[in-house]
Every structure is written in C-alpha cells, then in structure tokens.
Amino acid sequence: MPEKLNETQLLTKNWQQQLAESFNNIEDLLHYLHLSYHDLPVSVAATKDFPLRVPLSFANSMKKGDPNDPLLRQVLPIKDELFAYPGYSDDPVGDLPSSTQPGVLHKYHGRALFINTGSCAINCRYCFRRNFPYPDLQLGKKNESAGISYIQENPGIAEVILSGGDPLLLSDARLAKLFKQLSTIKHLKRIRIHSRLPIVLPARITDDLINALTRSSKQIVIVVHCNHANEINPRVIAACQLLKNNGITLFNQSVLLKGVNDNPATLCNLSEQLFSNGIIPYYLHLMDKATGTGHFEVSEIEAINLIKQVQATLPGYLVPKLVKELPGALSKQFI
Numbered sequence: 569m570p571e572k573l574n575e576t577q578l579l580t581k582n583w584q585q586q587l588a589e590s591f592n593n594i595e596d597l598l599h600y601l602h603l604s605y606h607d608l609p610v611s612v613a614a615t616k617d618f619p620l621r622v623p624l625s626f627a628n629s630m631k632k633g634d635p636n637d638p639l640l641r642q643v644l645p646i647k648d649e650l651f652a653y654p655g656y657s658d659d660p661v662g663d664l665p666s667s668t669q670p671g672v673l674h675k676y677h678g679r680a681l682f683i684n685t686g687s688c689a690i691n692c693r694y695c696f697r698r699n700f701p702y703p704d705l706q707l708g709k710k711n712e713s714a715g716i717s718y719i720q721e722n723p724g725i726a727e728v729i730l731s732g733g734d735p736l737l738l739s740d741a742r743l744a745k746l747f748k749q750l751s752t753i754k755h756l757k758r759i760r761i762h763s764r765l766p767i768v769l770p771a772r773i774t775d776d777l778i779n780a781l782t783r784s785s786k787q788i789v790i791v792v793h794c795n796h797a798n799e800i801n802p803r804v805i806a807a808c809q810l811l812k813n814n815g816i817t818l819f820n821q822s823v824l825l826k827g828v829n830d831n832p833a834t835l836c837n838l839s840e841q842l843f844s845n846g847i848i849p850y851y852l853h854l855m856d857k858a859t860g861t862g863h864f865e866v867s868e869i870e871a872i873n874l875i876k877q878v879q880a881t882l883p884g885y886l887v888p889k890l891v892k893e894l895p896g897a898l899s900k901q902f903i
C-alpha cells in the first residue's frame with residue numbers, strides 16, 4: 569500500500585494529477601469540509617447535466633465547517649439550480665448566432681475568440697456556458713487550422729482570445745504549436761488567454777507552460793477569473809508572480825454573485841488583494857442569465873449601488889468596470 573499523502577503533499581503533485589484527483593462528488597467535498605447533507609440544500613439531480621468539479625487547491629481555501637463559505641457557494645450544486653427562473657435561457661449571451669465557424673466567435677471589432685476546449689478544471693455553478701453545446705462548437709484539433717486561417721484572412725483582427733472552457737487545460741505541446749502558428753500572422757498584435765487555472769489550479773503554471781507561451785513575438789495578456797479574496801492563496805500568488813516575471817500582463821474578471829461577493833467590503837478587499845499580487849481589476853460582470861443560475865442574481869440597481877460604494881473607497885484604477893452582456897451589441901455594456 570502506498571503511504572497516504574497529506575494535504576501539503578497532494579498540493580505539490582503535478583497539475584495533471586491534481587486535476588485527476590479533483591473532488592467530483594458532493595459527499596467527498598462535504599466530508600472534507602466537515603459538513604453534512606443536513607447543513608445545506610444540496611442536490612444530486614443538479615449534477616446530472618453539470619457535474620461537481622473542484623480541485624483540492626481551491627477547496628483547501630474554504631473554511632471548514634462553514635456552510636456559507638463564499639468559495640463553496642460557487643461550486644456546490646444546490647436545489648435552487650432546478651427552479652425555473654423567468655428570463656433565464658441556455659444561450660443568454662447570444663454566442664450561438666455569432667459563431668462564425670466551429671469554435672470561433674467574432675462578435676466584437678478587432679477581436680476573435682477561440683473556444684479551444686469545453687472542459688474546465690472547476691465547474692462554477694453560475695457559469696454562463698454551463699448549458700453550451702460544446703461538442704459541436706469547440707475548436708478541437710480538427711478545426712484549429714480553419715480557425716487560424718480565419719484570423720489570417722481577416723486583417724482587421726488584432727487580438728485572438730483563447731477561451732473555453734479553459735484553454736490552459738490544453739497540453740503545453742498544443743499551446744506551443746498554436747502560439748507558434750498565431751505568431752506568424754503579421755496583423756495580429758496580441759494573444760489573450762481567459763483562464764481560471766492560475767486561481768483554481770495554480771500548479772498549471774509551470775516553466776514549460778511559460779516557454780510555450782513566451783516563444784511568441786506577440787504581446788500576451790492573461791485575464792484570470794477570481795471572485796473573492798479568499799481564492800488568493802500562496803500557490804496562486806507564486807503562479808501569478810511567475811507569469812508577471814515573464815512579461816505577461818494580468819487582469820482579473822469577476823462575476824457579481826449573490827452570497828459570494830455582493831457587498832462593498834468584499835469587492836474592495838478583492839481589488840486590493842489582486843493588485844498587491846500584480847493583477848489589475850478589469851471587469852465585474854453582471855451575471856448572464858443562464859438556466860440554473862437564478863439564485864446568484866444581483867439586480868442591476870443593487871450592482872450600481874455596490875460599485876458606487878467601491879468607487880467611494882478605492883483609487884479609480886482599483887475599481888473594476890461594471891459590465892453586462894447584451895446579445896447582438898458591439899461590445900460589453902458599461903453600466
């Protein structure tokens with residue numbers, strides 16, 4: 569029998585192992601947190617189409633024994649997900665009509681977005697793409713060269729955004745190849761990555777990954793996704809430091825979520841902690857109305873009120889832009 573590893577040892581395993589050993593059922597996660605089914609309105613039925621998935625590195629930052637932990641709330645399937653809230657749908661941001669070809673979304677001027685993979689290291693219950701038909705629309709290996717040709721043929725595109733799912737779940741080899749190919753496109757200025765991995769699975773940020781990304785001649789931007797200061801732990805700080813030290817610009821986007829970060833002190837603390845670690849607050853999104861997420865809704869009026877209080881407290885550069893997505897609009901809408 570191999571010796572049982574303690575938590576610290578588990579967190580030093582490589583990212584693939586940590587990913588494979590993520591929590592994938594409600595019972596194990598509750599047990600780890602010293603909670604029981606009686607503490608929370610959990611729902612196994614809600615996991616049928618969108619399973620529970622949480623890396624230990626993220627769960628490790630939750631407070632044991634606290635059913636209201638803001639990190640737990642983001643990932644725990646509860647009965648509210650099964651209620652039908654009016655105005656909620658499967659494609660709330662109108663991604664499907666703007667899909668130019670499988671895996672490519674070209675909605676905004678100068679920017680094209682690749683849906684590189686449908687997988688994520690964590691399943692966020694509020695995700696706007698939780699009902700997205702990924703098998704049809706992701707830029708699998710098969711469609712990748714068609715996606716690159718699309719950028720080549722459109723000189724107006726200055727920036728490619730790798731998104732998903734989580735593009736940093738692709739192997740180093742695939743990312744290296746993709747970056748190499750994108751680098752040959754003269755009119756392209758920047759490659760941007762939208763990823764939650766530096767926050768939820770920071771072991772993903774390895775020297776080999778940095779090599780794959782920085783071989784490109786383009787400017788590189790990574791937009792991470794962090795909703796609460798408790799998500800920032802020493803492993804996250806080290807990963808972001810490594811990215812920064814290699815000339816990668818870091819921004820953060822958050823989603824405004826009821827019971828997670830819908831108060832001014834939490835939002836201010838998040839901005840402070842991000843900036844202390846080299847990450848600039850970029851967007852605070854009003855949640856998109858995807859089926860199953862209604863219990864996270866913060867109204868637009870409340871959101872405006874919250875951001876005003878943040879503005880009254882922090883320097884302007886620490887106030888994220890409050891935005892919402894309107895299907896068919898030319899950009900995200902500033903509120």
Ligand SMILES: *Cc1c(COP(=O)(O)O)cnc(C)c1O
Pocket residue numbers: 673674675676679680681729899900
């Ligand atoms: C959000 C988004 C972008 C990026 O928008 P920015 O305002 O530049 O951050 C680009 N394409 C699509 C389809 C998007 O949803």
Ligand code: SF4
Pocket residue numbers: 687688689690691692694695696697698732733734764793
């Ligand atoms: S990491 Fe992003 S895309 Fe993945 S489940 Fe969470 S919100 Fe959705």
